[in-house]
Structure formats: structure tokens, C-alpha cells
Amino acid sequence: MNIRVMKFGGTSLATIDHIIFASKKIINMTRNSKVIVVLSAMAGSTNSLVNQIKKINTLDSSESDLVLSTGEQISCGLMSIYLNKEGIKSRTWTAWQVPIYTNNEYGKARIENIPKENILESFKYYDVAIVTGFQGISKENKITTLGRGGSDTTAVAMAAAFHAEQCDIFTDVEGVFTANPSIVPNAKKIDYITYEEMLEMASLGAKVLQTRSVELAMKYNITIQVLSSQIDKEGTFVVNDNKKMEKEVVSGISFSKDEAKVTVSGLLDKPGVSAGIFGSLAEANINVDMIVQNISQDGKTANVTFTLPQSELKKAVEVLEKIKNKINFQSLKTDEKVAKVSAIGMGMRSQAGVATKMFRVLGEKNINIQAISTSEIKISVLIDQDYTELAVRSLHSIYGLDI
Numbered sequence: 001m002n003i004r005v006m007k008f009g010g011t012s013l014a015t016i017d018h019i020i021f022a023s024k025k026i027i028n029m030t031r032n033s034k035v036i037v038v039l040s041a042m043a044g045s046t047n048s049l050v051n052q053i054k055k056i057n058t059l060d061s062s063e064s065d066l067v068l069s070t071g072e073q074i075s076c077g078l079m080s081i082y083l084n085k086e087g088i089k090s091r092t093w094t095a096w097q098v099p100i101y102t103n104n105e106y107g108k109a110r111i112e113n114i115p116k117e118n119i120l121e122s123f124k125y126y127d128v129a130i131v132t133g134f135q136g137i138s139k140e141n142k143i144t145t146l147g148r149g150g151s152d153t154t155a156v157a158m159a160a161a162f163h164a165e166q167c168d169i170f171t172d173v174e175g176v177f178t179a180n181p182s183i184v185p186n187a188k189k190i191d192y193i194t195y196e197e198m199l200e201m202a203s204l205g206a207k208v209l210q211t212r213s214v215e216l217a218m219k220y221n222i223t224i225q226v227l228s229s230q231i232d233k234e235g236t237f238v239v240n241d242n243k244k245m246e247k248e249v250v251s252g253i254s255f256s257k258d259e260a261k262v263t264v265s266g267l268l269d270k271p272g273v274s275a276g277i278f279g280s281l282a283e284a285n286i287n288v289d290m291i292v293q294n295i296s297q298d299g300k301t302a303n304v305t306f307t308l309p310q311s312e313l314k315k316a317v318e319v320l321e322k323i324k325n326k327i328n329f330q331s332l333k334t335d336e337k338v339a340k341v342s343a344i345g346m347g348m349r350s351q352a353g354v355a356t357k358m359f360r361v362l363g364e365k366n367i368n369i370q371a372i373s374t375s376e377i378k379i380s381v382l383i384d385q386d387y388t389e390l391a392v393r394s395l396h397s398i399y400g401l402d403i
Contacts, residue, residue, distance in 0.1 A: 001034055001120075001123065002032065002033045002034065003033060003034050003035070003036060003162045003163070003164050004029055004033040004034070004035050004036070004164060004166070004168070005035075005036045005037075005038065005155055005156075005158050005159040005162070005164045005166075005167045005168070006025070006026060006029060006035060006036070006037050006038070006155075006167075006168045006170065007037070007038040007039070007040075007133065007151060007152065007154075007155035007167065007168070007169045007170065008022045008037070008038075008039055008040065008170045008229060009040045009151065009169070009170065009171045009172070009229075010040040010041055010042060010043040010044070010045070010046070011043050011171065011172040011229075012170050012171060012172065012229035012230075013039060013040065013041075013042045013043065013075045013079075014042060014043035014044075015042075016078065018229075019042075019075065019078050019079050019082060020082055021229070021230070022079070022170065022229055023079055023082045023083055023086070025170070025229070026079075026083065026088070026128060027083070027086060027088055030088055030127045030128060034123045034127060034128075034129075035127065035128045035129070036119065036128075036129045036131060036158050036159075036162065036164075037079070037090075037128060037129070037130045037131065038131050038132075038133040038151055038154050038155040038158060039072055039075045039076050039079065039130060039131070039132065039133055039151070040071075040072060040075065040133050040134060040151040041071025041072050041074065041075055041134070042071065042074065042075050045071035045074070045075075046068060046071050046134075049067055049068050049070065049071060050068070052067070053067055053068075061106055062104075062106050062138075062142040062143065062144070064106065064107070065106045065107065065109075065135070065142070065143050065144050065145045066142075066143045068134075068135075068145050069094075069095070069132065069134070069135040069143050069145060072132035072133055072134055072135065072151070073092075073094060073132055076092040076093075076094075076130045076131070076132050077092055079130055080092045080128075080130050083128060083130075088127055088128055089125060089126045089127045089128070090126055090127065090128035090129070090130055091122060091126050091128075091129065091130070092130045092131075092132070093118075093119065093129055093130065093131045093132070094132050094135075095131075095132055095135040095136045095137050095143065095144075096137040096141070096143065097118065098114060098115075098118060098119065098131060099114075099115065099118075099136075099137050100114050100131075100135070100136040100137065100154065100157070101113040101114070101115075101136060101137060101138075101139065102136030102137065102138055102144045102146070103138065103144075104138040104139070104140060104142065104144065105144070105285075106142075106144055106145070107145060107147060108145075108146065108147035109136055109138070109144035109145060109146055109147075110146075110212070111136060111146070111153065111154075111157045114157060114158065114161040116161055116162060119162070120162075131154065131158060132154075133150065133151025133152075133154040133155065134146055134150040134151045134154060135150070135154075146212075147210075148210070149207075149209070149210030149213070150210065150212075152169060152209050152210040152212075152213035153210055153212045153213040153216060155167050155169060155213070156213045156214075156216040156217050156220075156222055156224065157216055159217075159220075159222045160216060160217075160219075160220035160222055164222070165222070165223060166222070166223045166224070166225060167217070167222055167223070167224050167225070168224075168225045168227065169209065169213075169224060169225065169226050169227070170227060170228070170229035171208065171226060171227075171228065171229065172228065172229070172230070173208065173226075173228060174189050174227065174228045174231070174233060174235055175189045175190065175191075175208075175226050175227060175228075175234075175235035175236030176189070176190050176193055176198065176201070176206070176208050176209075176226055176235075176236040176238075176252070177189055177190065177252070178190060178251065178252045178253065178396065178401040179252060179253045179254075179392055179393075179396045179401065180206075180255070180392070183255075183389050183392050183393065184253070184392060184393055184396045184402075186396070186397075186401075186402035186403045187396065187401070187403075188401070188403045189235075189236060190236050190251060190252065191234075191236065191237065192236070192237050192239055193236060193237075193238055193239070193251060193252075194238075194239065194240070194241060194346055195214060195217060195218035195238060195239070195240060196218075196346065196377055197251050197252070197344050197345065197346060197377060198214050198224075198238045199211060199214045199215065199218065200254075200342070200344045200375070200377060200378045201252055201254050201344055202214050204254040204255075204256060204340065204342040204344065204378065204380060205254040205255045205256030205257075205258075205340065205342070206252070206254045208226055209224070209226065209238070214238065217238060218240075221240055223237060223238065223239055223240075224237070224238040225237050225238075226238065248345055248346070248347055249345050249347035249348060249351045249354060249399065250343045250344065250345035250347065250348070250354065250399040250400075250401065251344055251345040251346065251347075252343075252344050252345070252401070253341070253342065253343055253344075253392050253395045253396045253399070253401070254341075254342045254344060255339055255340065255341045255342070255388055255391075255392050256339065256340045257339045257385055257388060258309055258310050258311070259289075259307050259308075259309070259310065259336075259338050259339060259340050259382070260307065260308055260309070260310045260312075260313040260334060260335065260336045260338070261305060261306075261307050261334065261335040261336075261338050261370070261371075261382065262305065262306055262307070262308065262313070262316060262317070262320075262332070262333070262334050262335075263303060263304070263305045263332070263333045263334075263335075264277060264303065264304045264305075264320065264329045264331075264332055265303045265329060265330050265331045265332075265333065266301050266303070266329050266330025266331060267301060267302045267303065267304060267327065267328070267329050267330075268300070268301060268302075268328055269295055269296075269299065269300060269301055269302040273302070273304075273327055274293070274304065276323060276326060276327045277304060277320070277323075277327060278291075278306075280319050280320070280322075280323050281308075281316060281319055281320075284315060284316075284319045286308060286312045286315060286316050286319065287308060287309065287312065288306050288307070288308050289306070289307045289308060289340070289373070290305075290306060290307040290340075290371045290372075290373045290380070290382060291304070291305070291306045291373075292304070292305045292306070292371050293305075301330075305370075305371065307338070307340065307371065307382060310336055313334060313336065317332065317334065320332055337384065337385045337386070338370065338382055338383065338384065338385055339382070339383055339384075339385040339387075339388040339391075340380050340381070340382055340383075341380070341381055341383060341388065341391045341392060341395065342378050342379065342380040342381075343358060343378065343379050343395055343399060344377060344378045345377060345378075345399075346377055348376065348377050348378070348379070349376050349377060354379065355374070355379050357398055357399070358379055358381070358395060358398075361394050361395065361398045362381065362383070362391060362394070362395075365387070365390055365391070365394055367383050367384070367387045367390065367391055368383065368384065369381045369382070369383060370382040370383060370384075
């Protein structure tokens with residue numbers, strides 16, 4: 001049985017007209033395949049639900065996940081109504097009906113298992129299975145959600161479970177670009193990009209795909225195509241290997257303004273202090289990114305600076321205040337007016353001077369670098385948020401990515 005997975009994001013389902021337009025793409029696909037469709041909530045629905053919950057309490061509970069899961073049910077139901085009206089046999093599947101089993105980490109659950117039997121049995125009668133994205137069911141039979149962009153992860157997980165060779169992710173852009181076109185008008189669409197590059201871009205601020213969806217695709221060798229739901233044109237293929245990409249030292253420039261910087265000052269410079277800080281943060285499930293440690297001139301005290309998502313800043317400060325007496329730091333300073341700008345490319349593995357070029361052009365633009373982190377295929381710098389657009393445009397140009 002040939003099975004194709006198609007995922008539509010919220011902007012592709014913003015209105016009834018959008019849903020009808022997306023449905024026609026599905027109808028075309030049913031001519032040659034059984035189709036699993038994964039849907040997000042209609043644009044704005046999830047944000048509205050989040051705001052309603054926040055008027056009562058925080059988001060980290062099973063009841064909050066139950067509320068947040070309702071948006072996808074609406075978009076799935078509306079699409080199924082239209083497809084059946086057009087003579088395409090379809091039915092909707094909520095996460096617990098599939099079922100999509102997850103752990104019980106509410107708000108950012110991870111998929112553990114997807115049994116195939118129910119949907120495969122349904123394909124004896126139905127042509128299309130419309131699945132609610134973004135959600136799952138825990139072993140305690142409670143609804144869970146996968147976090148922002150979780151429908152991407154649902155789609156790739158379904159493709160892996162049903163051994164589909166490709167997962168098409170429809171969005172409001174034509175594909176993955178060398179930079180955000182709203183900031184860099186000369187940005188160009190990338191035809192092919194490797195899993196590793198896409199993973200770095202997604203984790204460093206590119207909003208096209210959720211990081212975990214790319215991790216799953218890489219693990220199960222699923223080709224992802226990111227393409228527009230509004231035009232009939234090939235998008236960007238995220239693939240295992242692409243020799244053409246090796247010619248590009250830098251494939252793209254990403255940025256994230258969702259960053260916060262924390263500086264812990266006056267720490268005793270002795271073994272175990274860093275473990276005390278980052279161990280406590282890890283126990284609170286707080287993800288830390290860049291880390292810089294400076295030793296005082298007398299060699300007795302140190303300052304540790306690190307970055308993390310702004311959404312986790314308040315929680316991180318609470319954790320550090322609780323362990324202040326244990327690790328004996330003098331002061332704690334935070335800064336949310338920072339941004340992370342990154343250059344990503346497979347060619348960095350074999351090309352010298354990439355970092356030097358970045359540092360030189362930022363210096364020429366009088367942009368101060370507050371922190372640096374690197375991997376084999378990326379260089380990231382932390383800068384003042386006010387200089388984000390200038391830095392992105394300058395790097396895009398200096399690395400020869402302009403059209």
C-alpha cells in the first residue's frame with residue numbers, strides 16, 4: 001500500500017477558503033495513494049486558547065493540554081466534512097484514537113509509539129485519514145501536547161510509523177530560505193538541504209520546521225518537503241545527503257530574539273560549582289544554550305554567563321535563588337535584550353576562515369559580540385537585539401548568499 005503523509009499548518013487553514021484549497025491538494029494525492037493528513041489548528045486558535053488558560057492558571061498541566069488540543073479537532077472536522085462532500089472517503093482521528101502514545105510531560109510531550117493497526121484497517125474503506133497534530137495520549141490516558149510546532153513532529157512520526165518515503169509539510173512560504181525574506185529581500189529559496197543543516201537552522205531560530213521533527217526525519221531517513229500551500233511549486237527537500245550542498249560553505253543565516261542572558265557573578269572558582277548550577281537547571285528541565293565562564297584577576301572567583309529561552313528565564317531565576325546559599329554566588333543579572341545570530345553550512349567542516357569573516361564584518365558594523373558558540377557546521381554569536389537585522393543582512397551578503 002502506497003501511503004503519503006501531508007501536513008498543513010495553521011496559516012494554510014486560516015479560513016474555510018484556505019481549508020477548501022488545501023483539501024483540493026489532498027484530493028489530487030488520493031489518485032495514487034492512501035493519504036494521512038496531519039492538521040494544525042486554524043491560525044490564531046491556539047494563541048486564543050493559551051490566553052484563556054493564562055487568565056486562570058499556568059499552562060503546565062494535563063487540563064491545559066486538554067484545552068489546547070481542541071483547536072486541531074475543529075480544523076480536522078471541517079476538512080473531513082468538505083472531503084466527504086466531494087466524494088472522498090475520509091475520517092478524522094484524534095490522538096487517542098490512533099493512538100499516538102507519548103510520555104506525560106505536559107506541554108512538551110515526546111512521542112513514544114504509534115500503533116498502525118487502526119488506521120491501516122480503516123484504509124480498507126477510507127481514502128484519507130485526517131489526524132490531529134500537536135497532541136498525543138499518555139499511558140495514564142490523559143491528553144498531552146507536543147509543544148509549539150508539534151504538528152510537524154506528528155507528521156514525521158506518522159511517516160516513520162507507516163514507512164512513507166516522504167512527508168510534505170505545507171506552510172505559508174515556498175520553502176526554506178537562506179535567511180528570513182522579510183529581513184533580507186535578497187534571500188533565496190534552498191532547493192536541497194541536509195538534515196544536519198536544517199536541524200541547526202530550526203534550533204537556531206528558523207521557524208519553518210520544529211527541531212524534533214527534523215531529528216525524527218534524520219533517524220528514520222524520511223525525506224521532508226517544505227512547500228507552499230498556496231502555489232503549485234516544488235519547495236525545499238530536507239534530505240540525508242546532498243553533494244551539491246558541499247559547494248556552499250554557508251547555506252543560511254538564522255536568528256532568534258527569543259533569548260535571555262543570565263550572569264551569575266562572584267562564584268568561588270572551585271570544582272563542582274558549574275555542576276551545581278547546570279545540574280539544578282537540568283533537573284528543572286530548563287534548556288541552556290551558550291555558556292561562558294570568566295575567571296577574576298586574582299583567580300579566586302568566577303562569573304558564569306549562559307543563555308536560555310526567554311520563556312524559561314523566570315523559572316531559571318527561581319531555581320538559582322533557591323541554590324544561592326549552596327553555591328555562594330554574589331549577584332544575579334538577567335538581560336532579555338539580546339539576540340542569537342548564526343551562520344550554518346556543511347562546507348564549514350572543510351573550509352577555514354568562516355568565523356574570522358563573521359567576526360570581521362560584525363566588527364566593521366560596530367556590533368559587539370557578547371558570547372560565541374560553535375559546532376562543526378555552525379557559528380553562533382550573541383549580540384544586542386537592536387542590531388539583529390543589520391547583522392543578518394551583513395552576514396548574508398559577506399557569505400555570498402544574496403541573489
